[in-house]
Amino acid sequence: MSLLPILKFPNPVLRKKAKKISAIDGSLQNLVSDMLETMYDAPGVGLAAPQVGESIQLIVVNASQEEDGKDSMVLINPEITAKEGNQVDEEGCLSVLDLTASVKRYQKITVCYQDMAGERHELTTEDRFAVILQHEIDHLNGILFIDHLSTLKRTLYKKKIKKMLAKK
Numbered sequence: 128m129s130l131l132p133i134l135k136f137p138n139p140v141l142r143k144k145a146k147k148i149s150a151i152d153g154s155l156q157n158l159v160s161d162m163l164e165t166m167y168d169a170p171g172v173g174l175a176a177p178q179v180g181e182s183i184q185l186i187v188v189n190a191s192q193e194e195d196g197k198d199s200m201v202l203i204n205p206e207i208t209a210k211e212g213n214q215v216d217e218e219g220c221l222s223v224l225d226l227t228a229s230v231k232r233y234q235k236i237t238v239c240y241q242d243m244a245g246e247r248h249e250l251t252t253e254d255r256f257a258v259i260l261q262h263e264i265d266h267l268n269g270i271l272f273i274d275h276l277s278t279l280k281r282t283l284y285k286k287k288i289k290k291m292l293a294k295k
């Protein structure tokens with residue numbers, strides 16, 4: 128297992144639509160192990176494959192409700208099939224440096240996905256875990272949480288990053 132470098136905005140891989148996974152093989156298994164290690168090390172509650180440079184439909188999340196708990200979940204080809212209500216919660220992202228912001232999301236969602244054995248599942252969840260899944264599934268569509276902010280907030284953030292990058 129090894130820690131993977133996490134791509135940061137504005138890396139173009141973060142903007143690509145991720146490819147559907149058709150083969151669950153040893154190399155995918157290795158990637159999942161590395162992604163889990165990378166997520167817990169960061170630390171983060173979720174990580175999408177495009178964030179480590181792999182533009183495929185794979186996310187890992189920590190589904191634990193406990194503060195320091197670990198309950199690893201792997202979702203392959205996840206798709207939101209039902210959604211309802213609204214909630215606003217604070218979000219950050221391992222690929223978006225120096226920013227947390229309130230984002231409006233669906234309160235309750237149903238997600239269809241495959242596990243590492245290729246089995247299909249349907250999961251209905253709400254509140255914070257629904258936020259995490261929406262955030263990670265967005266990554267597979269090239270969407271970052273800053274895209275849900277007002278144009279003004281997003282523009283200010285882009286300016287800040289430009290300045291930061293220029294200083295390097």
Ligand code: NI
Binds near residue numbers: 221222262263266
């Ligand atoms: Ni993120």
